[in-house]
Every structure is written in structure tokens, then in C-alpha cells.
Amino acid sequence: MMIKTPEAIEKMRIAGKLAAELLVMLEPHVQTGVTTGKLNDICHDYIVNTQKAIPAPLNYGSTLSRPGFPKSICTSINEVVCHGIPNDQKKLRNGDIINIDVTVIKDGYHGDTSMMFMVGRVPEYARKLITVTQECLYKAINLVKPDARLGDIGAVIQKHAHANHFSVVEDFAGHGIGQQFHEPPSVLHFGQAGTGLILSEGMTFTIEPMINIGKKQVKIKKDGWTAVTKDGSLSAQWEHTLLVTKTGVEILTLRSNEKKPKI
Numbered sequence: 001m002m003i004k005t006p007e008a009i010e011k012m013r014i015a016g017k018l019a020a021e022l023l024v025m026l027e028p029h030v031q032t033g034v035t036t037g038k039l040n041d042i043c044h045d046y047i048v049n050t051q052k053a054i055p056a057p058l059n060y061g062s063t064l065s066r067p068g069f070p071k072s073i074c075t076s077i078n079e080v081v082c083h084g085i086p087n088d089q090k091k092l093r094n095g096d097i098i099n100i101d102v103t104v105i106k107d108g109y110h111g112d113t114s115m116m117f118m119v120g121r122v123p124e125y126a127r128k129l130i131t132v133t134q135e136c137l138y139k140a141i142n143l144v145k146p147d148a149r150l151g152d153i154g155a156v157i158q159k160h161a162h163a164n165h166f167s168v169v170e171d172f173a174g175h176g177i178g179q180q181f182h183e184p185p186s187v188l189h190f191g192q193a194g195t196g197l198i199l200s201e202g203m204t205f206t207i208e209p210m211i212n213i214g215k216k217q218v219k220i221k222k223d224g225w226t227a228v229t230k231d232g233s234l235s236a237q238w239e240h241t242l243l244v245t246k247t248g249v250e251i252l253t254l255r256s257n258e259k260k261p262k263i
């Protein structure tokens, strides 16, 4: 059930490419003074009218205790860990760091990816957090191949974050992905090498570590979505959608301007 057919994989490639292209398109718009609402509107319009696709976050995930997500992308600034809600008041300021997380549905399949942007001049400690978090993602991606285990992924992320005196958020995880936004398995960003699910060719899942400068604890704001660090420290996240291939991994959401991490 977790193995995609060749036909499904081809559709995952297309969805992943659209998600990656969306971030590349958005990059020049991420500037001091722009509102997160405007960034949302630019993405929504591009997904719907240019890509002829569907923004997966919009109205996603309603439960008895919270409404569905109200916007088409997630914009998470500074101490926001994930699921920040775009709005028309909040302007990006010089020195901010922001994660923009996009998920598109094309022909029934999902592509999910996020990256960090720096607004204006960003202090060295924040740059360091962003770099180490991307290294965590790349180190994890480099382990993906048939017969590797999910615990290997969590362990390498945790090891690299801790070596840099950062903490790993444990309340959110990567996930299987396909016709559903979030499918089994859960891909934890911490754990023990040699444990957990054994990977097989044809699996598709995300890795999306959230790394904090301070403590790992998070709290959810009253809007039911926005997750922030409890201690107010900065948080960073990078995400890719991946396919396990016969010999290793294919990054389905690799951007045209992104260097492939060395395997």
C-alpha cells in the first residue's frame, strides 16, 4: 500500500515539479515590506491559473476543535515553527527569516516542499540556523535508499542539530504522500539508526526537519494552527518530497536553482 505504481510515480514527478517551480517563481517577491497575504495571493493565483492545479492547504485539516487551514500556503516567520497563516497586515521586515511551505495537487497527486528565505540583512546566528537545518535535510536525503530505515533518517538529523547546539522539534513529522496529503508512515526527525520501517523502491514521503535555536517545545496559538517555539527562539525548516528508487533517491521537488546534494 505504501508502494506507488509507475503511473502514480509519474504523476508524483509532475506534482513535485510544480511545487518546486512555485517556490522559484515566488523567490523575487519575498522582500522587505511585502505582506504574507500578498505572497499567498501570488501563489494561489499561480497554482490555480498558471499551473491549473489545486493548493492543498486551503481548507485542509478541519477537526471538531479547529477550522480548516484558511489560506493556500504556510508562511512561518522567525519563532513560528510551522503552519503560519498568511495575512494582509503582517509585512516582512529587515532581518526576518521565513519558511514558505507549498503543496500542490495535480491530477490527484501531491507535491510538498518548503524553504527558508532571508529578508534583507539577517544576523549570523540566524543564517547558521538556516544552513544547519538545510544540512540536516540533505544528510537525511543522502541516506534514503532501499533497505535503509526510517530511524537512520531521524538519527542523522538529530545528530547534526545537536552537534550545532540546536534542538529538534518532535511535535511534527515528515509523512508519506501521494493521493493523500499526509499518508503513513510518519517520518520522525529524531530516533535511532537501525530501527523503524525499512524503505523500499517506490515509496514516496517527505522529510521536513524543524530545528530551533532554543528548546524543542512548541505551542499552538489560539487560531488552532500557528505553531511557535515556547521559548520564543528562532526556528527553521526545509522540506522535500522524495521517491525511493532502485539505487537511492529522487528528489521530486528539487528546484531548478538548487544544487543536488551529493550522494
Ligand code: MF3
Residues within 6 Å of the ligand: 056, 057, 058, 060, 061, 069, 073, 074, 083, 101, 102, 103, 112, 206, 208, 239
Ligand atoms: N505542508 C505542510 C507539511 O509539510 C502541511 C501544512 S497543513 C496546512 O506537511 F493545513 F497547514 F496546510
Ligand code: CO
Residues within 6 Å of the ligand: 112, 174, 175, 206, 208, 239
Ligand atoms: Co509535508
Ligand code: CO
Residues within 6 Å of the ligand: 101, 102, 103, 112, 113, 114, 208, 239
Ligand atoms: Co509542507
